Amino acid sequence: MSLGSRGAALLWRAALTAALVCGIGLLPWLSRTDPALTVLRARSAERTPTPELLDAIRAQLGLGEGPFHLLGQWLSGLVRGDAGQSWISGDAVLPSVVEALGVSLLLMAAALLVACLTAFAVCARTLRLGARRRLGGRRGTGGAAAVVVALPEFLIASVLATVVGVQLGWLPALGWYGPQWMVLPALALGLPAGALLGRLVADLLPGAFAEPWAQASFGRGVPGRRIAAHALRRCVPGVLPNLGLFAVGLTGGAVAVEQVFDIPGLGRTTLQAALAQDLPVLQTGALLMVLLAAVVSLLARPASRRLVGRALTDGALSSLHRAGQGTRSFLPWTYGVVLVALVGIGLLRDPLALDTTAKLQPPSWAHPFGTDALGRDMIARVSHGALTTLALALAITTVCFVAGVLLGLIPRISGPLADTLNAIPAVLAGLLVAGVAGGGSLTPALAVAAVAWTPLAAHTSALLQQERAAQHVLATRSLGAGRWHLLRRSLLPAVLPSVLRHAVLRLPGVALALAALSFLGLGAQPPSPEWGLLLAENQPYAEQAPWTVLAPALALMLLGALAVSATGGARMPRRRRAEAMVPA
Incomplete structure (x- = not known):
């Protein structure tokens, strides 16, 4: 990397950091709540929030000067080592x-x-x-x-x-x-x-x-x-x-x-x-x-x-990706049939039906996955939660896969952006999104999508860097192939299968991140049967009634096993010899 491009990358990283810190600094005002009221509740929840008391807190914290004054004051204090x-x-x-x-x-x-x-x-x-x-x-x-x-x-x-x-x-x-x-x-x-x-x-x-x-x-x-x-x-x-x-x-x-x-x-x-x-x-x-x-x-x-x-600069590497590389197995069908059967059985039951006489019942013929603390059938809740959880997680994973690949092609821009966004937890990203766009069912999706593309972009950039140094790419370039031909015929076919497998491997994690945000009040709320929300709701009963936690965990494990075994067959497509040798 030249000195000029390195300086531009540092400036880009500094600008992203400044924008992120400023956005976080404005979070109390973006959330459309009174910071003085929130601070009072955190300090002393039993005190009555009278106008005089809130005005006193605003004067003490300097809230009357506005958010940008507080931000500048904080930045000037950092220069002196005072936060x-x-x-x-x-x-x-x-x-x-x-x-x-x-x-x-x-x-x-x-x-x-x-x-x-x-x-x-x-x-x-x-x-x-x-x-x-x-x-x-x-x-x-x-x-x-x-x-x-x-x-x-x-x-x-x-x-x-x-x-x-x-x-x-x-x-x-x-x-x-x-x-x-x-x-x-x-x-x-x-x-x-x-x-x-x-x-x-x-x-x-x-x-x-x-x-x-x-x-x-x-x-x-x-x-x-x-x-x-x-x-x-x-x-x-x-x-x-x-x-x-x-x-x-x-x-x-x-x-x-x-x-x-x-x-x-x-x-x-x-x-x-x-x-x-x-x-x-x-x-x-x-x-x-x-x-x-x-x-x-x-x-x-x-x-x-x-x-x-030195092989990266000398073009002396071989491609790690082989045409036809992959495996075919009946395992994806096995996992898929079990998961579909699990969802299908529960869809015939009511996930919201309460039975106070059957609280925390162990698995039985009547309730194959047992019941929760309110007497609701766990298999019904897991099955109905699959409809929204899997659909939204799959849509976010698809968007992040496309975004990760496209941004991975421009690492000088996406690299600092990925590093900066990756430092922010999905929960904090959810708070930022909720502050800007307000709460609702789309808030968790936007927050998770904002950070979930970063590992896919980093993976794409790393594989492309090595693939560009491969001998066959150097030979194709020497025959007069242009950048578009190399990208379309050599680079992307070699990189996409691995990145696709990586994206599907993260599918269960995306589903969990969505539910975690919903549990914090930034999306769907109980009695929604989202899988991660089921895990969080039943966590206090894990020792007394472990089936309430194992039921959604089993669904997630089946999803993960299905994802890995299915993508094991993703291959780099074979090309005709003449098509591979003659540049476009």
Whole structure:
């Protein structure tokens, strides 16, 4: 990257950061509520909000000067190392937020370690087959990985806290007082992310083992383990940007896990400040998350180039994507039939029918999935929730896939934008969208779509960077092929299958993010039977009546398994030899 383009990228990143921080700073006014009233309720809920009391709070906080004056005052204080005082507690903001950032960084490091170990475990079978030259272009179905990916973090956290922490007593479940308190939350965060990263790496490994260097190494008698290690290194750059996005997302997106384990992290601190409209804490927390995103991004890209080496500029790489690569299996049909049967049985029942004499009943012939705390049939609620949950999640995933691919083609513009938006939790994005557009059923969809395209764009950019350095692309370019021909005939057919599989892998997560926002009052409300909302509603009864949580979790696991097994057959289309050699 030239010096001028690097300076332009830095200016673009700075402009995005400034716009985001200003938008967050104006959130109390965008939400169409009186910040003084919200602050009074947070400080002392029992006091009557008289006009005189509200005027006194406005004068104390400087609200009478307007939002832009407060924003400028906060920015000028940052230059002096002063982020102001909390509107709720009156304490200095910077020490508390920096302390929360330290907690999040420790949790992020532990979760990254768990994610890397989990990703390696997911790739182990593919690596073993490749080292023995038995891969043959096959890709594992990844059923176990699909189940882990489909499980929400807060469900894993709740199960670990209840079973491992409370019932077995092996590890502490609440608080943040030392390394032992870090294990369970790191597992809850690292397992789903590691399963997803492992699937992305396993998707590229067959192409790495088919490259000429690997075939030559096999012919020379190089040990299979050594070849497998180099194949793994060859594939890591393609997912390294997503690893960076995951690391940043931990600081702001681990709110549910921090709530379950009572961890004072940055995401939880920022979200609580947003709900209480504690403007100084909210602005400082958001700024630190954005700065962390910029640092991780600046580290991830050079690391990717270093792993690949000079081949990126010399055009000496082979394509990791092979025509016809993929597998056909009956597993998608199996998962699909089970999911359709589950939904079909429940559609014949009333999801809102109350039976106070049948509260928290275990599974039986009358109620195959049991009943909830109000006596409602769980299979009926899961089935009816599928209609709205799956349709909206599928529509958002499709939009994010298209947006991710298109924006991934212009990484200089989309890279800083993806890094900046990824630093904002979906919940906080929902609050921003609700402030601008108001509440309603479309608010969660807009909020999730605003941030869900970022990993797909990062994946597209990383794969395109390597594919452009492939030998066949260099040869096609030397024959006089233009950019449009290369993009249409060589680059997109090689990249789209992997990005499509990545998008479908995130489908259960999109469904959960939608329901989480609805649960916070930014969309659909009870008695809506959305799957994630069912999980959140029945979480207090997980120990007494585990079937109330396992029913929607089972539906999500089936959705994840169906997604992984179905996309395992996505292939790069074959082209006629003459069409592949002659440029347009």
